[in-house]
Amino acid sequence: LRLEVVEGIKAYILRNNLRSGDLLPTEPALCAALGASRSSVREAIRVLAALDIVTVRHGHGTYVGRLSLSALLESLTFRGLLSADGDLALLDLIEVRELFERGMADRLVGALGEEQISSLEELVDDMSKSGGKDGEGFVEADRAFHALLVAPLGNDLISQLSEVFWDVYAIVAPQLGVFTDEHEASTVASHRRIVNALRNRDAVEFSAALTEHYAPVRSRIAQVRATS
Amino acid sequence: LRLEVVEGIKAYILRNNLRSGDLLPTEPALCAALGASRSSVREAIRVLAALDIVTVRHGHGTYVGRLSLSALLESLTFRGLLSADGDLALLDLIEVRELFERGMADRLVGALGEEQISSLEELVDDMSKSGGKDGEGFVEADRAFHALLVAPLGNDLISQLSEVFWDVYAIVAPQLGVFTDEHEASTVASHRRIVNALRNRDAVEFSAALTEHYAPVRSRIAQVRATS
DNA sequence: ACTTATTTGTTCGTATGTATG
DNA sequence: TCATACATACGAACAAATAAG
Numbered sequence: 272l273r274l275e276v277v278e279g280i281k282a283y284i285l286r287n288n289l290r291s292g293d294l295l296p297t298e299p300a301l302c303a304a305l306g307a308s309r310s311s312v313r314e315a316i317r318v319l320a321a322l323d324i325v326t327v328r329h330g331h332g333t334y335v336g337r338l339s340l341s342a343l344l345e346s347l348t349f350r351g352l353l354s355a356d357g358d359l360a361l362l363d364l365i366e367v368r369e370l371f372e373r374g375m376a377d378r379l380v381g382a383l384g385e386e387q388i389s390s391l392e393e394l395v396d397d398m399s400k401s402g403g404k405d406g407e408g409f410v411e412a413d414r415a416f417h418a419l420l421v422a423p424l425g426n427d428l429i430s431q432l433s434e435v436f437w438d439v440y441a442i443v444a445p446q447l448g449v450f451t452d453e454h455e456a457s458t459v460a461s462h463r464r465i466v467n468a469l470r471n472r473d474a475v476e477f478s479a480a481l482t483e484h485y486a487p488v489r490s491r492i493a494q495v496r497a498t499s
Numbered sequence: 500l501r502l503e504v505v506e507g508i509k510a511y512i513l514r515n516n517l518r519s520g521d522l523l524p525t526e527p528a529l530c531a532a533l534g535a536s537r538s539s540v541r542e543a544i545r546v547l548a549a550l551d552i553v554t555v556r557h558g559h560g561t562y563v564g565r566l567s568l569s570a571l572l573e574s575l576t577f578r579g580l581l582s583a584d585g586d587l588a589l590l591d592l593i594e595v596r597e598l599f600e601r602g603m604a605d606r607l608v609g610a611l612g613e614e615q616i617s618s619l620e621e622l623v624d625d626m627s628k629s630g631g632k633d634g635e636g637f638v639e640a641d642r643a644f645h646a647l648l649v650a651p652l653g654n655d656l657i658s659q660l661s662e663v664f665w666d667v668y669a670i671v672a673p674q675l676g677v678f679t680d681e682h683e684a685s686t687v688a689s690h691r692r693i694v695n696a697l698r699n700r701d702a703v704e705f706s707a708a709l710t711e712h713y714a715p716v717r718s719r720i721a722q723v724r725a726t727s
Numbered sequence: 728a729c730t731t732a733t734t735t736g737t738t739c740g741t742a743t744g745t746a747t748g
Numbered sequence: 749t750c751a752t753a754c755a756t757a758c759g760a761a762c763a764a765a766t767a768a769g
């Protein structure tokens with residue numbers, strides 16, 4: 272029955288052509304419309320909220336959600352933390368991230384504008400400056416760098432997936448003893464090499480730079496994997 | 500408070516090193532352990548069930564879930580159905596599927612064994628035979644084909660993501676008027692070309708075959724996009 | 728086949744916290 | 749300050765499914 276309520280609310284949204292942020296009926300109204308009790312409706316709303324299909328604001332009401340990939344984020348992080356071999360899951364994750372960025376090499380070197388390349392370079396400068404003391408700023412710049420890298424593709428799905436994978440890695444890696452703040456110098460260097468390859472519109476060099484970037488990450492994971 | 504309960508249950512699983520299929524405490528036991536009412540515990544369990552972190556069996560108990568990507572499937576399908584331009588979401592989807600298969604071309608032509616290539620060929624034969632009359636068997640063979648294609652990579656994440664994207668496309672495309680059962684002949688032909696490229700260990704031809712395979716899909720989506 | 732115990736599923740009533748006006 | 753509307757939380761009761769004797 273709860274499944275019916277979930278489908279009922281989804282159907283309501285589709286039937287009325289609601290968009291993100293639109294207001295949904297109140298819980299009592301949904302109870303009446305779907306013929307279910309308050310508890311059942313609430314449980315259904317919790318499920319839809321977990322999928323970011325609806326967003327609930329206490330004392331305000333229930334709204335259509337942003338349809339983000341937050342559920343994938345939670346799901347993958349927990350998998351990484353639970354897995355007997357979370358390190359293997361991390362390797363899979365890194366492989367996908369590299370695949371996204373390398374697979375779009377040809378299109379990226381063409382799509383990136385000069386101002387975007389400059390933005391990337393500024394981020395590398397930020398990483399360089401915040402190295403050592405400001406670990407917070409370092410990882411934040413890295414996150415922004417990889418987000419900006421795939422943004423010009425104009426593919427929202429790739430951008431969002433890429434972002435989720437970065438976040439999952441940032442959460443899971445430290446728990447496994449894979450620290451990202453080592454080898455900061457080499458990380459900055461490989462990022463700079465990536466930017467230069469983009470500036471020269473050299474797809475082959477771009478791919479090589481990405482290989483160099485992810486190689487130490489892989490070896491660090493393999494290292495943890497061997498000692499466990 | 501419900502957030503606390505959700506985190507509490509996740510922490511319980513991690514703390515006790517539970518694996519998929521292991522039994523969790525009963526709802527009353529969780530109430531006592533987490534200091535919350537049954538309603539709150541139930542809502543938390545529904546959230547975790549939506550993420551496939553737990554699985555509930557009526558009259559039996561609550562177990563650790565399979566940690567699948569079912570939440571992503573639901574989330575993406577609803578996004579495709581809701582979006583004002585669900586066709587654009589479909590294009591993004593196809594692009595990622597093509598990226599997965601093309602990006603791994605080099606590794607795939609090396610990793611695929613002879614018996615796996617034969618399995619792929621059998622699936623193409625199935626598609627060829629079930630064309631026209633048996634639409635059900637046709638799409639099922641197509642699904643199996645693309646699953647088998649990325650399986651040898653040994654990357655569970657890619658396999659599962661690939662599967663989810665195929666499923667989402669299969670659900671959303673018909674709703675948008677993009678029918679996959681047209682051009683069956685050309686679909687079979689491009690699949691056969693993919694198999695032959697793999698048999699000849701020709702990565703370049705493999706990529707070209709994939710381009711040929713996805714080109715009509717894209718044009719069909721673009722067609723729908725233009726008429727709306 | 729039947730009963731009993733256990734566990735989740737569903738409902739209702741009530742009280743509380745929160746935002747708007 | 750008060751009133752209204754809404755989500756949040758609790759507890760008790762009954763129904764339904766499953767397993768074991």
